[in-house]
Amino acid sequence: MKSLQSLRGMVDLLPAQTPVWQRIEATAREHFRRAAIEEIRTPLLEVTELFARGIGEATDVVGKEMYTFEDRGARSCTLRPEGTASVVRAAIQHGLVAQGPQRLWYGGPMFRYERPQAGRQRQFHQIGLEFLGFADPRSDVEAIAIAWDLLMDLGVGGLSLELNTLGTLDDRVRYRAELVRWLEQHRERLDPDSQQRLATNPLRILDSKNPDTQALLAGAPTLAEALADTSRERFEAVCTALERLAIPYVRNPRLVRGLDYYGHTAFEITSSQLGAQATVCGGGRYDGLVEQLGGPPTPAVGWALGMERLVLLLSQGRQEGAQAPRMAPSPDVYVVNRGTHGAACALDLARRCRQRATAPLAVQLDLSGAGFDKQIKRARRSGARWALLLGDEEAAAGQVRLMALEGDGVSHPADRLLSQAEFLSLGPEELDGLAGTPAGGA
RNA sequence: GCGGGCGUCGCCAAGUGGUUAAGGCAGUGGCUUGUGGCGCCACCAUUCGGGGGUUCGAGUCCCCUCGCUCGCCCCA
Numbered sequence: 001m002k003s004l005q006s007l008r009g010m011v012d013l014l015p016a017q018t019p020v021w022q023r024i025e026a027t028a029r030e031h032f033r034r035a036a037i038e039e040i041r042t043p044l045l046e047v048t049e050l051f052a053r054g055i056g057e058a059t060d061v062v063g064k065e066m067y068t069f070e071d072r073g074a075r076s077c078t079l080r081p082e083g084t085a086s087v088v089r090a091a092i093q094h095g096l097v098a099q100g101p102q103r104l105w106y107g108g109p110m111f112r113y114e115r116p117q118a119g120r121q122r123q124f125h126q127i128g129l130e131f132l133g134f135a136d137p138r139s140d141v142e143a144i145a146i147a148w149d150l151l152m153d154l155g156v157g158g159l160s161l162e163l164n165t166l167g168t169l170d171d172r173v174r175y176r177a178e179l180v181r182w183l184e185q186h187r188e189r190l191d192p193d194s195q196q197r198l199a200t201n202p203l204r205i206l207d208s209k210n211p212d213t214q215a216l217l218a219g220a221p222t223l224a225e226a227l228a229d230t231s232r233e234r235f236e237a238v239c240t241a242l243e244r245l246a247i248p249y250v251r252n253p254r255l256v257r258g259l260d261y262y263g264h265t266a267f268e269i270t271s272s273q274l275g276a277q278a279t280v281c282g283g284g285r286y287d288g289l290v291e292q293l294g295g296p297p298t299p300a301v302g303w304a305l306g307m308e309r310l311v312l313l314l315s316q317g318r319q320e321g322a323q324a325p326r327m328a329p330s331p332d333v334y335v336v337n338r339g340t341h342g343a344a345c346a347l348d349l350a351r352r353c354r355q356r357a358t359a360p361l362a363v364q365l366d367l368s369g370a371g372f373d374k375q376i377k378r379a380r381r382s383g384a385r386w387a388l389l390l391g392d393e394e395a396a397a398g399q400v401r402l403m404a405l406e407g408d409g410v411s412h413p414a415d416r417l418l419s420q421a422e423f424l425s426l427g428p429e430e431l432d433g434l435a436g437t438p439a440g441g442a
Numbered sequence: 443g444c445g446g447g448c449g450u451c452g453c454c455a456a457g458u459g460g461u462u463a464a465g466g467c468a469g470u471g472g473c474u475u476g477u478g479g480c481g482c483c484a485c486c487a488u489u490c491g492g493g494g495g496u497u498c499g500a501g502u503c504c505c506c507u508c509g510c511u512c513g514c515c516c517c518a
Contacts, residue, residue, distance in 0.1 A: 060516045117512060126518055258517060279518060306518030338476065372476045380478065391476060
């Protein structure tokens, strides 16, 4: 029988990697709690139209990256490629936006049909924040600050915050015409991709990675010049507020986000240590989206951060170690057992240990039926603090042997024989006191 | 969708056309029927991602295919 593999771009997270993810999730949760942001969970599957309308028909995400299929009722369904559209849909559907401003966060898998590469999978994970119903420039800054502080708290270094303003829809329409007019005159100097985009999405030519195109762009009209005064003032307000918070940023006039709903503030937090896909967190303002999806006019800002890219950053540095240190949670107690009576008794004792009213213990029960020596070896490797030895003799007497597992294993602290009832009543310190004293040294 | 690199045991990894595919780690059993580290012994790829071809002979050369990986596009 041929063994099966996961689908391309769908990765398994093995027990060795899972602790890093848990740490990120726990830290994010704590930061959201402190900022009074509530969690929202939405389905992974939505009606295709939600994304087509929300993200924009012309975008790459909608045009060629969606996992779309028909369900049994011939409805076109799509695995969510991002979180914002779903959150907005849910907020409208359940009248959240009507109840006032919402401070929401979400997390979970997203799906995009692309060729996998470093920092990019087909199923990937995001944690995101959405502020619905906030127009003040300070809301942009608070959103950014929460992302920044979260990343700092996680200990990610070498990050840079890039900031730009996309202005209003009017600003962009006006600028687009101007840019196209200018680029038309230099069409032959553009790379093929950019020539294509001249017709489909000219603004995106601005962040082309082609050096020749970038050189050409140096002389092109800029979006900043085309901005209305109010747009410009709004952006300055965001910048000064960031400065007051001492959050370093760089203005990047070429920063254009690929999703249609962004306007005014757009930002990315990038790392130079990530390779080609350098953006860890990206977001911006999307004042038109709620209305676009059938809700009342509602200003909004948000961002999403890519979990696997964050994990990549947090896992660097300690990749020298041959075998990554196993960070799996170790049990407190490893139960070594033998004999039919002993084994049966151990099963029961392990359970009662986990259910202790005071200080429940994490217990791993050896189920191998191997000899004591083998089991004790395994006990040491498990990382447990104590081993509990239980054979027929101890079981018959209602006792257990307690063994401290610390140390190099050369010196043999004596076991303590104690009654099972006593063992179950003792706290960790008392157990240490009992088992920790070597009887007679080496 | 388009380019580059790579595919030998769960992981790392020798092998560059000649009879039997090193080694290390991990794992399993034993030395040691109920006591720990270390050590020693044994077992652990009829087969080199898959298929076809060249050759007396291929893991080693050629073709196709699948997969992984990095990059382009785009994004988190």
